[in-house]
Amino acid sequence: MTAAHDHFYILYNLIAKDFKIRYRNMSLGIFWSLLNPLIMVAVLTYIFTVVFPSTVHNFPLFVLIGLIPFNFFALAWATGTNSILDNAALVKKVRFRREVVPISVVLGNVIHFVIQILLLLTLLLVFGQHVTRQWLWLPAVFGLEIVFVCGMALAFAALDVYYRDTRYVVESANLVLFWMVPIFYSHDQVPRNFVALYEVNPIAAVVQACRMILLQGVAPPHSLLVKLALVSVAALVGGILLFGRMQKRFSDYL
């Protein structure tokens, strides 16, 4: 019976549901997706040109390049983790591929991610950066991040069913990661002893790659991309396997 299901159609409907619920009855609708980072840039500009003047060129943009991929990761991971519990009624009563639920939440967040990336690119052009051939690396880098988040969302959504503490673990981890990803500082400022820690962190790798592409106009080194790809694919495979194993007993715990 599962074979008869049109899972892309389910996916589309679940994403459309979250999207419509999020913006229905709001006067500004999807503009909030643009407004939030714009407000962020305004505040960052004030802080780092007036309060703590920074020597880094275009520091607010430098921060924004770190912030946008991080925010996508943190938000998609956290909402993905809650997704099975949030849709408990559905999971308990309808037979369909349950992987669709966390994936739909991640892809829903991708919509906002894409809008914010477009905003970032526009701001970069406004502040004097130029489009380079290196920009072609961006889809690969962001694509790998999405793959990584899908894996994390699948794994933690499954864990959250059995251990309800999972969502708080994720929240705390995000708090730590906010400072362990080079958002307000550059990768070069990381002490040598700690570099290894940053190299296995895919979000740090994404930020580093984006800064190279967008600010320095150079291609990210292959070693960085290979590591990012390996970790992302491993996370996805691990997430699918774990979810597949654990979902058999979901209905007993929901």
Place this chain on the structure above:
Amino acid sequence: MTLLELHDVGKRYFLHHKRQLVAERLKTQLQKGRESFWALRHVDLRVDSGESVAIIGPNGAGKSTLLSIAVGVANPTEGTVVQRGRVAALLELGSGFHPDLTGRENIHLNASLLGYSRAQVEGRMETIVDFAGIPEFIDEPLRTYSTGMMARLGFSVAVHVDPDILVLDEVLSVGDQEFQKKCMDRILEFQRQGKTLLFVSHSALTVENLCHRAVWLEHGHVRRDGPVAEVLTEYREWANLVAAPR
């Protein structure tokens, strides 16, 4: 053809009234001493193509658990389940319905979960809307609906799927008389097409009208499985006995 075959099926649930802190969790995991109960045990059931089977029994007998296992939402703790053909299971009206979406949007979501493709939904949208009989509300958000209207919409989506076996859990008792009759007619049409029906109901009348066979569950065991008239008579006697004043 046998569409559904349950062989020696058992379902055990663990009780969760104890606290779930780490220390207790470890203790119970290690000792394997968690309290549990069997919602179903040693259940054998075969449903052939074209049959209409009712599951009856008091609350807590395991009826809904049986349906959940039959349609694959829950996994059995022991035993085997073989299921062939396309199932449409309506274990609950309006699974996936969201109060902030309109009737039409909810039809898309609910129908995709029940196994429709986009083309099928678009092709049948008008039929589904007509059957629900609430045209003036179809583009309004669901939170403005009454319970009965929501039930109409949920049922309308479910009965327009084209399954080999239709599984219903206590969903026939909703809606007003006119709508119930409409649902009944639709199910009878189903049966005339040689489709299979498996459902749970507390309404003896519905059971008698729709089924030729009844399975009486008690404490997770099959107490009686046979022609609907015989099983119902025995069940009524037992129910009267249980309910009789001393």
